Amino acid sequence: MADRFRALGGEILTGRVPEGAAIEDGRVTEVHVEGRVIPTSYVAWTGTVHSLARLLDLPAPKVSYLALVCYYMTLSDGPPHDFQWSYHGTSDIIFSRISVPSNFDPANAPPGKRAICVEVSCYEGDEQYEHPERILDRLADDLVRERVLKSTEEIESVRFERFAWAYPVYHLDYRTELKRFDKSLASVKNVLRAGRLGKFWYNNMDHCVGAAFAHADKIAANLTGTPSKKEVAA
Ligand SMILES: Cc1cc2nc3c(=O)[nH]c(=O)nc-3n(C[C@H](O)[C@H](O)[C@H](O)COP(=O)(O)OP(=O)(O)OC[C@H]3O[C@@H](n4cnc5c(N)ncnc54)[C@H](O)[C@@H]3O)c2cc1C
Structure with missing residues (x-):
């Protein structure tokens, strides 16, 4: 086009x-x-x-719009399921959704590599948006609690990206x-x-x-x- x-x-x-x-x-x-x-x-x-x-x-x-921080994690193992995404709605879990790009299409990850994308919603300018690195430990613990990972040791690397206006908020x-x-x-x-x-x-x-x-x-x-x-x- x-x-x-x-x-x-x-x-x-x-x-x-x-x-x-x-x-x-x-x-x-x-x-x-x-x-x-x-x-x-x-x-x-x-x-x-x-x-x-x-x-x-x-x-x-x-x-207002809800913002999003996506954490891309490369893993040494897992994730232990074959679905492409899962939603996590309890308020004591910091992330809202996990997606496994290679379960959508293997070409989305380098051969032999395992990776997940973990989404955390927030508002532009708040603590989570400004300092996504500060919640890495909590994120890793929550992934184990939700049985996405067997152990936090599985995380090899983390990269994050911010999206300021991911979702409209319907007040x-x-x-x-x-x-x-x-x-x-x-x-x-x-x-x-x-x-x-x-x-x-x-x-x-x-x-x-x-x-x-x-x-x-x-x-x-x-x-x-x-x-x-x-x-x-x-
Ligand atoms: C995390 C996430 C997962 C999603 N998953 C799916 C899915 O699996 N399937 C599905 O169908 N949809 C999915 N969506 C929804 C889908 O991405 C959107 O509906 C679609 O991309 C919106 O298209 P758009 O053209 O409105 O916006 P965009 O694709 O966001 O395009 C808007 C463009 O406007 C530009 N822009 C914004 N502000 C300005 C400005 N001030 N000046 C100049 N340019 C500007 C932006 O840079 C961008 O290029 C998902 C969305 C999110 C956030």
Whole structure:
């Protein structure tokens, strides 16, 4: 898809955060990225609703995202089961989920190596998020208590990675907050909230891809003036 897009003259920039936008007559006309001014027909936003509010200078909704620290551990043995993931929900266990990437596909680990990914949820900026290394002993003990490992000695190496906005948090008033945000966002006509973060919707990859196609259809129809697939089907 990227190749086809580029062949048609499109440009794909990754790893950059837009720092500003210009709005004229209720439309985003340009986005500013690292000193470049990029003219826009449409903006599909897959970042958090807070970052979108900041970009467009709108009041941010009072909603939050749960963060995640993933600990990747190489092991000398085990894990002693063949399922790809397991959830661990008791409050005295520090992790919430274990996955075994090589049980999904052996190509996910070097030949002969055993590894697990241990997930600990937290909030961006809290102690666990800022200092993931401080809970390594507790993590190892809990893995033994949950019988994921026979002994803490099995852990050969640990690497961790932080994800600041892994999951939307559904407080009782999140719908009201999002509605309020959408009301102010309605003043800007060519911005679409998209994806898990942008939609604040706890969806999976297939839904995100499906929704992206629907967005693309809508944008293409509006740009060319032709009816969307949905309108044709109706
Ligand atoms: C731990 C975990 C396990 C999961 N397991 C599964 C699974 O097994 N199966 C499944 O179907 N789904 C799974 N999901 C869900 C799936 O990953 C998401 O639903 C999907 O990736 C969301 O797609 P997206 O395009 O919305 O977001 P992403 O894939 O996260 O893409 C959003 C993009 O926006 C970029 N971005 C964010 N903010 C900004 C900004 N301010 N400026 C510029 N760029 C920005 C990000 O860098 C990122 O590239 C899992 C999610 C998590 C967190």
